[in-house]
Amino acid sequence: MRKPAVLAALAASALSLGACSTVVETVRGPELAPIGYPAQLVPVTQTYQAAPQPRSASANSLWRTGARAFFGDQRARNIxxxxxxxxxxxxxxxxxxxxxxxxxxxITGGVTNFFGLENSLGRAFPGGFDPQALVGVEGSSNANGTGSVSRAERVDLTIAAVVTDILSNGNLVIQGRQxxxxNRELxxxxVAGIVRPEDISSANTIAHTQIAEARISYGGRGDISRVQATPAAQSLVERFSPF
Known part of the structure; x- marks a missing residue:
């Protein structure tokens, strides 16, 4: 008997906290999230790797063995x-x-002989019994449908992301949040996904088309978004209405 009461109390407290959060956001406006390591976008095991030791130059040469440029490579490659x-x-x-x-x-079906019982059926239905047309089924259906989709999207943004993991094949898992x-609109x-180190340009940039498993989200919350959104009761009615 105590466990349901405890669960009910926890549910009530969670609802009250959610309601308080909504009320505070309505009065004060949306608050910025605290700055932290972006581990919530793509849950991965955060294992930091030590930076590789610089290789010494070859004999009678200013170039290091395996170096890709005269100066140090500034492209992202470590967690x-x-x-x-x-x-x-x-x-x-x-x-x-x-x-x-x-x-x-x-469909039409009939019975000519059935152990002589067709005569008994004739006496039971003297008005219109016909053994040749004992069963008849007719049906017809028509369906017409027309649909069209016209969509246009244009987004031009730049965001800094952090390397959060290195896969076994050397690809990098990146995550970024901005x-x-x-005023009162947030x-x-x-952005999150997997990139190849070879696709990162010399300016340490990469296009979204080169991100595998890309997850890009752009939205907001605040007074304007709240007014533009459909009320919750109306959304429920539209979702579950059978008509």
Whole structure:
């Protein structure tokens, strides 16, 4: 008997805390998230690796063995390094479909002899019994459908991401989060994915098209977003309405 009461109390406290958070955000506006290591976007094991020791120069040469440039390579390659992600999305899609379906069924069945019982059925239905047309089924259905999609998206943003993990094949897992607050509106931009070290340019930048398993989110919260959003009761009615 005590366990349900405890669970009910915990649920009530969680609801009250959520309500208080919503009320505070409504009065004061959205608050910025604390700065921290971006481990929530892609849950990975955070294992830091020691920086490799610089190799000595070859005999009678200023170049180090295996070096890719005369100066040190400033591109991100270790956990904790920062690189710039350029997000330039300009997509357009237009689709139009038309469907027309028609079907007609006609089935007739009869019994000529059935152990002499057809005569008994004739006496039971003297008005219109016909053994040759004992069963008859007819049906027809028609369906017409038309659909079209016209969509255009354009996003041009830049964000700094952090290398959070190095896979066994050398690919880098990156995560980045950016928040900008203007008056009472907070805009959030998050990016996460897997990149190849070879795709990172000499300026330590990479395009979003070169990120595998890319997860890009751009949105916000605040007074404007709250007014533009559909009320919760209306959303529930539209989602579960059978009509």
């Amino acid at each position: 904790g390094d920062i690189l710039t992600v350029s997000i330039r999305i300009d997509d357009r899609a237009q689709t139009s479909n038309t469907t027309n379906r028609s079907r007609t069924n006609d 928040e900008v607050r203007t 805009r959030e931009l998050t």
